[in-house]
Amino acid sequence: MKIxxxxxxxxxxxxxxxxxxxxxxxxVINKTNRRFKARQG
Structure with missing residues (x-):
């Protein structure tokens, strides 16, 4: 997960x-391609 x-x-x-x-x-979440996760705050 990226911040x-x-x-x-x-x-x-x-x-x-x-x-x-x-x-x-x-x-940011992605059900099909779980590489794309991010958090803000």
Whole structure:
């Protein structure tokens, strides 16, 4: 998992990426390609 400043750039890397907010943190998760994970905050 990467901890990044900008998650919008990671969202555009794969078409299945989703930006999800949980417990005050923002995550990028991908169900099909699990390499693309990131956290912000």
């Amino acid at each position: 990044r400043n900008s998650l919008k750039s990671l969202k555009s890397r794969h078409r299945d990426c989703r930006v999800i907010r949980r417990r005050g943190r923002t995550y």
